[in-house]
Amino acid sequence: MERIYEIQMGIEELARRALETGTVGGVAALLEVPETNKIAFTLVRAPEDVKGLAPFSPWMLENAARSISQMTREAAFTQPVAVILRPCELRALRELVKLKQVNMTNLILISFDCPGVFPIGSRLNGNGDLPAAYEKAVLEGTNCPGIRQVCSACEEFVPRGADMVISLVGRSPTDTLRAAFPTEAGQKFAEALGLLAEGREVEAGEERDRLAGIRADEHNALSARIQGSLKDLDGLVSVFDRCISCHACRYVCPVCYCKDCFFESPAFSYYPHSLHKRLEQSAAGLRLPLDRLLFHLGRLTHMGASCVACGMCEDVCVAGIPVSQIFKTVGGDIQQMFDYLPGGSPDDPLPLLTYREDELKEMED
Amino acid sequence: MSGKRKKIVAFLCNWCTYTAADLAGTSRLKYEPDIRILRVMCSSRVDPVFILKALMDGADGVLVGGCELGDCHYQRGNYYARRKVAVAKKIAADMGLDPERIRLSWISASDGPRFAEVVNEFTREIEEKGDTPVKHEAYV
Ligand code: SF4
Ligand code: SF4
Ligand code: SF4
Ligand code: FES
Numbered sequence: 001m002e003r004i005y006e007i008q009m010g011i012e013e014l015a016r017r018a019l020e021t022g023t024v025g026g027v028a029a030l031l032e033v034p035e036t037n038k039i040a041f042t043l044v045r046a047p048e049d050v051k052g053l054a055p056f057s058p059w060m061l062e063n064a065a066r067s068i069s070q071m072t073r074e075a076a077f078t079q080p081v082a083v084i085l086r087p088c089e090l091r092a093l094r095e096l097v098k099l100k101q102v103n104m105t106n107l108i109l110i111s112f113d114c115p116g117v118f119p120i121g122s123r124l125n126g127n128g129d130l131p132a133a134y135e136k137a138v139l140e141g142t143n144c145p146g147i148r149q150v151c152s153a154c155e156e157f158v159p160r161g162a163d164m165v166i167s168l169v170g171r172s173p174t175d176t177l178r179a180a181f182p183t184e185a186g187q188k189f190a191e192a193l194g195l196l197a198e199g200r201e202v203e204a205g206e207e208r209d210r211l212a213g214i215r216a217d218e219h220n221a222l223s224a225r226i227q228g229s230l231k232d233l234d235g236l237v238s239v240f241d242r243c244i245s246c247h248a249c250r251y252v253c254p255v256c257y258c259k260d261c262f263f264e265s266p267a268f269s270y271y272p273h274s275l276h277k278r279l280e281q282s283a284a285g286l287r288l289p290l291d292r293l294l295f296h297l298g299r300l301t302h303m304g305a306s307c308v309a310c311g312m313c314e315d316v317c318v319a320g321i322p323v324s325q326i327f328k329t330v331g332g333d334i335q336q337m338f339d340y341l342p343g344g345s346p347d348d349p350l351p352l353l354t355y356r357e358d359e360l361k362e363m364e365d
Numbered sequence: 366m367s368g369k370r371k372k373i374v375a376f377l378c379n380w381c382t383y384t385a386a387d388l389a390g391t392s393r394l395k396y397e398p399d400i401r402i403l404r405v406m407c408s409s410r411v412d413p414v415f416i417l418k419a420l421m422d423g424a425d426g427v428l429v430g431g432c433e434l435g436d437c438h439y440q441r442g443n444y445y446a447r448r449k450v451a452v453a454k455k456i457a458a459d460m461g462l463d464p465e466r467i468r469l470s471w472i473s474a475s476d477g478p479r480f481a482e483v484v485n486e487f488t489r490e491i492e493e494k495g496d497t498p499v500k501h502e503a504y505v
Pocket of ligand 3: 250256257260299
């Protein structure tokens with residue numbers, strides 16, 4: 001059973017104390033500047049800069065696993081850095097370790113049970129005020145209307161593999177923190193900050209379980225909806241017909257880490273004579289650019305097994321295609337086939353880099 | 366066989382199924398001529414994207430052929446190939462394509478007759494299914 005402690009401080013104070021005591025050399029988290037309505041994932045190094053730290057802010061401007069990857073891929077941090085991530089960011093991070101895109105040395109992983117985020121657009125076009133409905137939903141353990149569809153249907157909202165797990169669902173953002181420290185690194189971190197001595201052990205609320213139930217139902221509904229819309233070629237074409245091949249969905253995807261995407265490689269640039277030949281041979285004519293739909297099918301073969309259903313791709317799709325709902329559904333099926341959870345156990349190899357001798361008989365002949 | 370010929374793309378591993386195809390030829394075995402053979406060094410070279418690309422470009426069927434399990438020239442390649450085909454089939458099924466248009470067969474180098482049999486069987490199945498709807502769709 002996880003032990004949850006009530007800590008007499010908020011997140012800003014926790015970060016300040018971690019920096020002041022030298023327990024960490026930096027804190028990486030979402031930071032808000034209310035005067036300018038700016039918000040960004042930031043690496044804070046000085047205790048006085050923790051003002052505005054807003055890891056629970058219900059917006060995700062990027063899946064921050066990408067930033068951590070950029071900061072550690074070639075060289076690990078030389079001193080401890082606390083990173084505060086949402087569960088799907090943390091899973092992406094742990095998936096990126098397997099893809100050799102992150103060095104976890106010196107990272108202290110802080111996460112929280114996640115009530116979900118709103119689409120980015122609502123922040124960029126709105127005023128950044130926390131909707132009252134959101135606070136209420138977090139307090140009660142329900143889905144706030146208007147959050148990303150994949151958030152509403154997210155059953156992985158309790159972080160895995162974090163050193164410190166903050167209980168957010170069932171709490172108000174202004175409450176003092178409640179947290180568990182499931183790992184050795186987490187225990188050390190808590191001890192260094194004196195959190196366990198000052199803290200008081202508390203019971204987990206039932207709000208998290210309530211939310212889990214709601215999310216499970218929503219997940220089923222989402223899968224059924226997506227499957228229904230993609231049941232034949234007509235469905236596939238009508239869903240992706242609006243795609244303008246901008247590939248923004250893969251640019252923002254945390255697990256699409258490739259510097260040179262295969263689908264932008266010369267493999268897909270055709271010489272005029274081959275294009276002409278295709279046109280001649282095609283009964284139906286061809287819509288350009290070619291391979292528009294193949295991009296999505298192919299991207300699924302590359303990273304469907306690793307999709308953490310974070311929702312970034314759908315948020316940036318200018319054509320309004322439910323990309324992340326599709327990737328969650330199809331990726332989830334691939335993951336299920338291989339009994340694999342992206343960002344789950346570090347000991348599970350990537351599904352396409354391993355096999356079992358006695359499996360998948362139904363795929364042969 | 367009646368009607369218009371179908372288009373079946375076959376990715377065959379150099380060491381087994383391709384050799385079996387060769388043998389079927391030199392043994393003058395008859396098999397349906399709807400297949401277009403591409404030789405790969407090992408079935409594990411068949412990227413699932415190849416399979417889906419063939420389907421999206423209007424292939425009526427895709428056959429992946431490799432050595433019997435345990436006999437892969439590179440020892441374990443066909444176990445990986447099986448996972449890759451599984452991924453292609455799952456994506457096809459979920460995205461509105463017909464996964465039964467993808468077939469994976471293990472045919473050893475000495476088994477020319479089995480090669481002819483698999484090709485005939487698969488061709489028949491594909492004929493029963495008819496033309497892939499992709500052929501008549503411009504918006505792919
Ligand atoms: S972001 Fe949308 S429009 Fe752009 S490639 Fe992805 S699905 Fe297509
Ligand atoms: S495919 Fe979309 S939902 Fe899945 S990990 Fe990438 S950005 Fe997130
Ligand atoms: S689609 Fe494939 S090649 Fe392109 S970035 Fe994603 S994983 Fe890499
Ligand atoms: S060489 Fe034939 S399957 Fe690997």
